[in-house]
Amino acid sequence: MLRVISSRFRSKVVSVCTTLFGISVFVFVVLRVIPGDAITSSFGQDTSNLTPATIKALKSYYGIDKPLLLQYLNWLKGFVTGNLGFAFHTGTPVTTLTANSFPVTLELALFASIIGVTLGTLMGIYSATQPGGRRDFFGQIFGLFALAVPSFVLSTLIVAVSANKFHYFPNGYEYSKPWQNLSLNLQQMMYPSIVLGIAVAAPVMRTARSSFIETQEKDFVRTAIGKGVNERRVRFVHVLRNSMNPIVTMTGIQFGYLLGGAVIVEQIFSLPGMGRQILDGIMKREYATVQSSVMIVAISFVVINLVTDLIYRKIDPRIR
Amino acid sequence: MTSLLSVKNLTLSTTLDKKLLVDNVNFEILEGESVGIVGESGSGKTLTALSILGLLPKGVSQDSGEIIFQGKEISQADKAALQDVRGNRISMIYQDPMTSLNPMMKIGRQIQEAARAHNANDDEANVLKALQDVGIPSPESCFSSYPHEFSGGMRQRVMIAMSLLLRPNLLIADEPTTALDVTIQRQILNLVDEQRRNNAMSLLWISHDLSVVAELVDKVIVMYAGRIAEIGSVEEIFENPKHPYTAGLIGSLVKRKHQQKLISIPGNPPKPWTVANQCGFADRCAHVTQECRTSKPELVGEGNRSFACFNPMKGALL
16 A cells, blocks of 8 residues: 555656656746847847947856856756846845745735635536526626636726725735735735636636536435435535535646736736746846746646645545 | 325426326325336336436426325425425435445435434434444444445445435335345345335335346336336236236246246337327237227226236236
8 A cells, every 4th residue: 555655656756857847948948049138138229239248248247158058957956956046137036036926926826716716616506506597697607707808807997996986096005015014915915816716716617517517416416315405405515525626626727827927917906926027037038037936836836736636635535 | 004105197208308208107005015116227117216206307307297195295395395205204225326325425424414304313323223224244334434435235235224214104216236236136125125024114116127026015016118007916917917018027037947938028118208199018019909009008997906908918827
């Protein structure tokens, strides 16, 4: 038994490491393939006026004068030993940048997931009680709407309405960390969480709906009804629990996406999260920033996958 | 004996395109009586059983008919009334024990849930006693196990314990041994029979196997293509079958003594909706006449001995 677990664990570790390595290579290559480098992003049009000697000096300063493989290995060595490199435009360590931006993204992802999963699951159940009926119609309309409306439209709408009609603009202030001013922080998080929550709710709703429709046809549900158990208990105890696995999977995927940073929403609500950090990094060709940030996001994704696996085990006694 | 359950003019069809599935079924179960419904797959026997508890699958609806239990109509009753009857006064065990228990709930809790639904005694001791009564070797460990840790036969025992917990007046058994090994079948059969006698309850046993039914019941209802072909006591059905289909069923039973060739009924049963206005058995019947193809034979005779055939079998078969 122990051997089975350890061999499964080992193959999991191997596959995770391979994936992470692949991602690091991919990001490294893509960053070098896009036109321009740190110098052109700093000097723009003036790059052509620089003398070869200056360019050489700048290349050496930015650390892009060495062969690509060496650059990669240097970064990798740093990353593995906990040195994520520096953002050379400001001289700030990427560790510091991430320590500031990751909590923002994590908080936003948590709130958005809580809103999205609750709303999505309830809407899914509501739809599934009457497949093809009126409730299903409204549920499906909601799902389509939430999928189709881009987040910037929804965000703009919320900002416009709350700022214009109610003169309420919490995101007009500088971002407040939860331990600095919890109340302001929550106010600032509210709108982006709702916007992202609705975006998460749509796929969760669709998953919950189909999982529910499938489960409520199962024999054991008929057994429960046949025992005289009331409808609500049948739905929320027997059907819901047995429909949870696909919902957990979908939640894990969505949460992972959210940890990658919601670039547009962070931009609109001026939240200094991971999305913004990566976007800034790309614009300024901050190689170390982008590579390290993407790796952190990828590692978070892996961790979430592991947590999802653990939750499966918790829910379903058959895979313990 | 007084009537416990009577099914009157029950007609079921598909909800969407109104295809006839069960056509005007009438029968009665007396208190303490044991009744069997026999028929092939698609003959409507399971649907008839499910409709008693209002458990029809999605896509099937009751067009007409009454289900009268202890003098009250329950098929049109409100949810609360139906919930009160389900699991409490009428219990059901199902065909496939592998899928009939919630895989994510411990067995003990599933049984307790049946008691709680009716504000009955849900003490662990009571549940353990019920598990012991159906021959579960170690009730304590069963109580805190999940269904997947048990074999099909054991799960069916759990189902039986659950359905008998509240001492129902009627137990409906929908082919509870079909999905089990032959050796286990025998045990479950004996168990249900023993429990029925101990609790003096009525039994409605549904099966495609006439020989199984013969051992358990007082009265047999033979169904064919959504209709009742024949009703009679076990002795009458076996010794003096009136409907050619019943005679065919008996003829196809394996008789080791006689070493004779196994007889089968030629052809396949039709879909009920394709034979709505004729005798469903006409195409497979040796005694078929013109009348059988143009009009539908009604059930003739008294409640406990009746058959639906224009050209009934004459004389004793055996």
